Amino acid sequence: xxxxxxxxxIFFAVLxxxxxxxxxxxGKYGASMQIKGSDTIVNLIQVxxxxxxxxxxxxxxxxxxxxxxxxxxxxxxxxxxxxxxxxEIEDKERTLAENKNINPVxxxxxxxxxAILVNKNxxxxxxTIEQLRDIFMAKITNWKEVGGQDRKIVxxxxxxxxxxxxxxxxxxIRRGDxxxxxxxxxQSLLMxxxxxxxxxxxxxxxxxxxxxxGFINNGIxxxxxxxxxxxxxxxxxxxxxxxxxxxxxxxxxxxxDGQPKGMVKEFIDYALSxxxxxxxxxxxxxxxxx
Amino acid sequence: MKRKILDSIIEKIIFICGILAIxxxxxxxGFLLKxxxxxxxxxxxxxxxxxxxxYPTSDPAQFxxxxxxxxxxxxxxxxxxxxxxxxxxxxxxxSEIAPQAIKDILKSFVELMAAIPSVVxxxxxxxxLVPLVRTLFGVPTxxxxxxxxxxxxxxxxxxxxxxxxxxxxxxxxxxxEGALALGATKWxxxxxxxxxxxxxxxxxxxxxxxxxxxGETMAVMMVTGNAAHIPGSIFEPVRTMTATIAAEMxxxxxxGLHYRALFAxxxxxxxxxxxxxxxxxxxLGKSKRK
Numbered sequence: 001x002x003x004x005x006x007x008x009x010i011f012f013a014v015l016x017x018x019x020x021x022x023x024x025x026x027g028k029y030g031a032s033m034q035i036k037g038s039d040t041i042v043n044l045i046q047v048x049x050x051x052x053x054x055x056x057x058x059x060x061x062x063x064x065x066x067x068x069x070x071x072x073x074x075x076x077x078x079x080x081x082x083x084x085x086x087x088e089i090e091d092k093e094r095t096l097a098e099n100k101n102i103n104p105v106x107x108x109x110x111x112x113x114x115a116i117l118v119n120k121n122x123x124x125x126x127x128t129i130e131q132l133r134d135i136f137m138a139k140i141t142n143w144k145e146v147g148g149q150d151r152k153i154v155x156x157x158x159x160x161x162x163x164x165x166x167x168x169x170x171x172x173i174r175r176g177d178x179x180x181x182x183x184x185x186x187q188s189l190l191m192x193x194x195x196x197x198x199x200x201x202x203x204x205x206x207x208x209x210x211x212x213x214g215f216i217n218n219g220i221x222x223x224x225x226x227x228x229x230x231x232x233x234x235x236x237x238x239x240x241x242x243x244x245x246x247x248x249x250x251x252x253x254x255x256x257d258g259q260p261k262g263m264v265k266e267f268i269d270y271a272l273s274x275x276x277x278x279x280x281x282x283x284x285x286x287x288x289x290x
Numbered sequence: 291m292k293r294k295i296l297d298s299i300i301e302k303i304i305f306i307c308g309i310l311a312i313x314x315x316x317x318x319x320g321f322l323l324k325x326x327x328x329x330x331x332x333x334x335x336x337x338x339x340x341x342x343x344x345y346p347t348s349d350p351a352q353f354x355x356x357x358x359x360x361x362x363x364x365x366x367x368x369x370x371x372x373x374x375x376x377x378x379x380x381x382x383x384x385s386e387i388a389p390q391a392i393k394d395i396l397k398s399f400v401e402l403m404a405a406i407p408s409v410v411x412x413x414x415x416x417x418x419l420v421p422l423v424r425t426l427f428g429v430p431t432x433x434x435x436x437x438x439x440x441x442x443x444x445x446x447x448x449x450x451x452x453x454x455x456x457x458x459x460x461x462x463x464x465x466x467e468g469a470l471a472l473g474a475t476k477w478x479x480x481x482x483x484x485x486x487x488x489x490x491x492x493x494x495x496x497x498x499x500x501x502x503x504x505g506e507t508m509a510v511m512m513v514t515g516n517a518a519h520i521p522g523s524i525f526e527p528v529r530t531m532t533a534t535i536a537a538e539m540x541x542x543x544x545x546g547l548h549y550r551a552l553f554a555x556x557x558x559x560x561x562x563x564x565x566x567x568x569x570x571x572x573x574l575g576k577s578k579r580k
Contacts, residue, residue: 073542092349093543159516181348183345186357189517199416200420200433204430
């Protein structure tokens with residue numbers, strides 16, 4: 001009797017565990033896939049996903065944001081099929097992934113300019129990269145030092161899991177120098193999303209923040225950026241990003257585990273197709289030039 | 291016979307339910323200890339607790355949680371300063387002064403207050419309170435420890451009011467009548483007799499309120515600005531321990547150093563809330579024995 005009970009318990013336990021595991025291969029049990037990562041491109045991927053499944057009712061695509069780092073972590077932990085990212089995968093992450101038998105393959109699917117946002121009532125229109133760097137490292141703390149009103153600057157940054165945060169740190173604060181140890185000033189406010197940065201800039205005349213170009217609209221002002229004081233100040237438009245004139249721009253990536261197959265491959269092919277690239281432009285990003 | 295078996299089965303089920311809570315707490319604590327200690331071994335506990343810089347994703351990473359501990363402390367102390375007098379006075383009014391009809395209405399509203407999800411409180415605070423704090427106090431940004439304190443005070447109030455009200459109501463009526471018979475006014479009775487007699491219960495209520503405030507995450511993350519910088523005043527942005535865990539958990543790779551650092555923060559938090567609850571229990575036990 002006792003033994004029977006034990007067997008029953010084990011049987012149900014095994015059944016329960018089996019029921020909890022997710023089928024790994026795509027397409028076997030009604031195709032579905034998960035895309036996770038950068039908040040910057042989540043809107044673009046969402047539109048791709050919607051159009052992609054429009055004529056394929058048997059397919060299911062889930063898109064979640066959270067930041068590029070979140071996407072890579074999910075790819076490594078096996079909880080997503082594609083990681084979307086606004087920065088390149090780091091060497092450290094690649095080694096971590098390889099230790100877990102995951103082999104990230106990279107696809108560049110578009111370009112993005114980082115817009116530097118200020119409040120509509122802020123008279124500052126132009127900033128150099130050098131000034132931006134000093135502001136974000138809290139060496140410049142008042143707007144009057146860069147030609148604005150006598151107001152304290154409130155620095156808005158994204159959380160450290162954001163690819164935008166990493167990109168900005170590497171290309172503006174460290175100016176591409178791999179050995180540099182410069183950091184965002186500890187005073188910078190780490191906002192949980194690009195929308196939160198937008199909202200704070202919208203209502204606060206002291207604020208300065210960076211977000212993807214897609215966020216530019218009439219509620220706020222994007223400043224023009226020059227590489228140095230003698231250079232031309234360039235406004236972030238798709239044309240300026242495509243031609244490479246706008247200095248704070250970057251590629252947008254998708255990463256898969258190994259060469260993509262089946263549904264994942266179809267999705268990436270769609271993203272790189274003419275139709276997919278047209279959507280890139282529609283969502284205020286910049287298509288890659290073929 | 292049958293009844294006896296049924297009886298013993300139900301008794302066992304109830305016993306399991308009761309013991310489960312303890313098992314869960316022990317398991318959680320064990321898990322935190324395991325992850326936290328492996329982190330301390332690698333990075334050192336004093337460097338962790340007294341370190342002034344929190345740059346978890348830099349290379350080399352810096353894990354100093356002093357700004358986070360101070361951030362949590364500022365927000366919590368601020369919340370207490372606001373919520374304790376308000377809460378205790380509200381409890382006094384409800385149990386001693388208010389007529390029956392008002393008492394019923396007030397009590398149900400206080401209970402309703404406890405039912406508002408924290409993310410909703412945070413959202414309302416972000417939209418209404420943050421701009422108000424900035425313009426009212428003339429500070430550079432409204433995302434400050436003070437805004438967090440107000441939101442948290444709002445959330446601690448229901449706990450403080452309901453439990454203090456219980457304590458005040460259980461003061462024996464003989465005490466009050468004795469005081470009044472000796473010619474004390476109502477205010478003298480409340481201040482010298484009722485409050486004194488109910489004090490252990492009120493302190494327990496405050497401690498439980500504090501416990502809730504320290505552990506609160508969502509609302510705080512939305513209104514405090516999340517700057518990992520040691521604040522000079524309550525009108526500066528702060529980053530709390532809970533917000534750090536919530537904001538960064540998604541990006542970390544399971545088993546990585548950053549992941550374990552977040553568990554170490556969890557451990558510190560657990561120890562703090564445990565102490566607070568322990569003190570509350572001491573006072574609660576004292577008030578019961580009387």
